[in-house]
Amino acid sequence: MATYVLIHGAGDASYWQRLVPELRGRGHDVVAPELPSDDDAGLAGYTDTVLSAIGDRTDLVVVAQSLGGFTGPLVCDRVPVRLLVMLCAMVPTPGETAGDWWGNTGSDQARREQAVRDGRSPEFDVVETFFHDVPPEIVAEATAREPRNESASMWTDPWPLQAWPDVPTRFLLGRDDRFFPASFLRRVVRDRLGIVPDEMDGGHCPALSRPKDLADRLEAYLLEESAG
Known part of the structure; x- marks a missing residue:
């Protein structure tokens, strides 16, 4: 039995609501902490919250x-971790801020260009993009919920x-991701991690759309890592 440590992105821990029972049903422990919202929390506060939950x-x-x-990588730098899985994730470089990441990688331009290729409006829309x-009932719950504030210092x-921490790392992207398009993430992952990402069907929120x-x-x- 492994312990899955699930770290949500912008938003809240309800992102994992459909994945948690899938993993627990397979006999694993699961930790999915709610990250703090206070402005001073930042990367250190997020990391400490996850470590406390572990x-x-x-x-x-x-x-x-x-x-x-x-x-995620900061957690791996603090405690022994068997495997790090980056899921439709931002990949930082040393000294980079999350605020600068968008411009450094060209993510917004990539999102807008993909929307035009798909015949969609390039303007951001939370429902159409994320x-x-x-499933509609999950969307209704998510959009009705009071949004969690991100820590300003994050x-x-x-x-x-x-x-990068010395831990086996896999990257899994969604082929239909409208926020971080697949072609964009393939480039970022190659340039910043030096690996080829794995791919699955679905958009930016596979834990909600395709939990199984x-x-x-x-x-x-996990099986591949166990087999060495």
């Missing part, structure tokens, strides 16, 4: 989604590591 658990698989890509393949704290498929992928990664 407690003395071991055999950890860290899954970091979207903005959680800034926090939830286009998520966007301005420089990513403190000098190098995502759990299958995570289990496959």
Whole structure:
């Protein structure tokens, strides 16, 4: 039995609501903490919150989604981790802030260009961009919920590591991601991690749209890592 440590992106921990029972149903422990919203929390506060939720658990698989890509590696630098899975995630470089990441990578331009190619409006729309393949009842819950405020310093704290942590790392992108298009993420992952990302059907929120498929992928990664 492994412990899956699920780190949400911008938004809240309800992002994992459909994946948690899938993983627990396969016999695993799951930790999915709510990250703090106070302006001073920043990267250190996010990391400490995750570490507190982990407690003395071991055999950890860290899954970091979207903005959680800034926090996931910091957790791996602090505790022994079996595997880090970056899920449709931002990949930071040393000293980079989350606020600068968008311009440094060209993510907004990539999103707008993909929308034009798809015949959609290039203007950001939360439902069309994030939830286009998520069940309507889940979308209704998500959009009715009071949005969680992101810590202001989360966007301005420089990513403190000098190098990627020494932990096996996989990257899983959604082929239909409208926020971080697949062609964009393939480039970012190649340039910043030096690996070829894995791909699955679905958009930016596979934990909500395809929880079983995502759990299958995570289990496959775990088996591969066990086999060496």
